[in-house]
Amino acid sequence: MFIVIIGSGRTGSLLAGNLSRSGHEIVVVEKRTASFTLLPVDFSGFQIKGDAMENDVLKEAGIKSADLAIVTTGNDQVNYLVTQMAKENFDVPRILVRTIDPAVEDMYKNEDRVEIFSQISLLAENIISKIDREGMKLE
C-alpha cells in the first residue's frame, strides 16, 4: 500500500518505521529537518521536507496516488487543514487523523473517508476500561 504520513514527530516516525518494515511504500512529509532523525534506520521510504499546508508540497509527496494518508502533526489546526486538502484537492480515498484536543473531535463528525484517533480520549478510555475490568468499586 502507498501511504503518505504528514508529520514525522514521535508518532509519525514510529508509524513510518513500522509500516516500512512490513513492506508498505511510505512517504513522510515534515517541516523541520531535525525531525527526520527520529526515523528508524530501517525506514527506506521518501522524506519530503516542506510545509504540508502548501499544495505543492503535498503534490511533491505524490499524495494524489496515495491509498492512505495519515495526518499526525502536533497541531490540531494544521491537522484539520491538511485533512481537508487531502480530501478535497487530492481525493485521497482514506485518511487517518490524530487529534490532540478532544474538543475538536466534533469537527470531523460528518466527514466521510476520515477517521480520527484522539490520543486523550483513547487514554481516558483505556484507563476507564482498566478500572471496570479490575472491578474497582467506589467506596
Added chain:
Amino acid sequence: MNYKDLLVSRYFLIFKYTGMIIMFAGAAILSPLFVLFAYPEEANYSFYFISAGGLAVLTGLLLYIYGIKNKKEDVELSLNEGSIIVIFSWLGAIVFSAVPFVSGLNMSWSHAVFEVVSGWTTTGLSLVDVTEAPRIFLLWRSIMQFFGGAGLAVIALSYLLPVHGMGLYMAEARSDKLLPHVKRSTLMIMRIYTFYTLVGVFLYYISGMGLFDSINHSMAAISTGGFSTQADSIGHYNSLSIEIVTIILMFLGTINFATHYTLLKGKVKTFFKNAEIRFMITSLLLLTPVIMFFSLDIIYPYLGENLRQSFFQLVTALSTTGFSTISFTGWPAFANFIIILLMLVGGGTGSTAGGIKQYRVYLIIKSIYWEIKEQFLPRRHVSSNYLWRGESKFYVKSEHVQRVANYIILYLLTFFVGVGIFTAHGYTLLESMFEFGSALGTVGLSIGITGLDTPLMVIWTEIIGMFLGRLEFLIILYAAIKLFKDGIYISRHKN
C-alpha cells in the same frame, strides 16, 4: 543484553546473509550449464562448473547454518554492517567464480582472479583467448557481468534477503530510491535491467548477429561490461547497425536507474533536465568534433568513417563499457588523452557504470561556477544552489560538495598511485594512464598492456583498481575499520 552480546548477534546475522548471497553466487556459477542444451558437445566442461558451484553453495550453506544458530530477532543493518556483507559476498563470489577458469582452462590463480574480477566489476579486460575458449566459459563471463552490473546487494535485496533497511543498498554505491521502499526499488531495477537486456538480445539478433553472440553481447553491453565473444570485439562485425545497437545499449547501461524510471513513466522533460543527462550530452557533443578534427582526421580521411569511429569510442569510454571497433595503439596521443579523460569521468551514479561518475564531476564544475558567481553578488545576498536529480530539485549543501570533492581527490590519488606502479614496470606514461584508468573506471578498453605475459604486480594492481573502482573505495575502509574495532572489543571482553 550488553554491547558485546549485541555485537555478536549482529555478526551472526552478517554470517547468515553473506551465506545466502554466496549460495546465490553458487547458483549463478551453475547457470552457464544451460548452454549445453544448444551445444551438447561441451558437456565435458560441465564438471568444472558443477564442482565450483557446488562448493560455493556448500560454503554458503555452512555460513547460513552457523548464522541461524543465533535465535535472536533479526535486527536492521547499518551502512557499516552492510559494507561487511557486500565485501565478503563479493570476495566469495570472486573466489568461487575463478575455480572453473583454474581447473578447466588451466589458468593460473592470478590470471583467473583477474578475469573474474574483470567480469564481476563489469570491466571487460580479458586474459582469455576468446577464439579458443569453449562457449560455456564465454557465457559464464557474460553472466558474471550481467549479475555484477546489477550488483549482488541489489539482487539480494530484491529477491533473497528479508532486509528493509538502506544499509546494504548504500553499501554497494547506490543511494537513489526509485520507489518509496527499498525492496520495491531493487525489484524495479531488476525489471528494468532484465527488460533492456532482452530488448538488446532482440535488437542484436535482427541486426544480423548470431543468437549466442547476441545474448552475450547484450548482457555485456547493458551491464557496461564489455566482454566480447570475438577477439576484435564489436569491430569484428564491421556492421553499422550492430554498432548503433551497441551505442544505444551502452547509453541505456550508463544512465542511472532512477532516471530510467522517470523516462519510463513518460516524464521526458524531467529526464532532459537531469544533471547527468545534460552533462553527458554536452560533453559528447563537444568532444566528438574535437577529436574528429584535431586528431583523427589523419587516420580516417572520410568524414562518415571518422564520425562513426570517434563517436563509438567516446561512448564506450564514457559509459565505461569497453567494447571497441578499432585498436587504440595506433591512435594519436591527443585522442587517447581525451579517451582517458572520459574513462576517469565515467558513467552515471546508480547505474551499472564505473568511474568518478558524471554527477560528481558535474557538481564540482557547478560549484566552481557558483563560487565565482557569488563573488560578484551583493554582500548580503541569499542564494540556494540546486541541480536536478531524479525527479526533483536537489538543494546542494556545502557538506555534500565536500564529500564529493573528497571522493574525487581520493579517486585521483589512487589513479596516480596505480599509474606510478605501471610506469615503474617500464610502460610509457600514456600507456600506464590509459590501462590503469581503464581498470579503475571499470571500463575495459586496452592499449595493449594487459596480456598473459604482463608482470604479476601489474595484474594485481589492476585487480585492486577494478575492485576499488566498482565498490567506491570508502565502504571497503568502513568495513575494514568496523571489523578491526569490533574484533578488538570482542576479544577484550571475552566473558
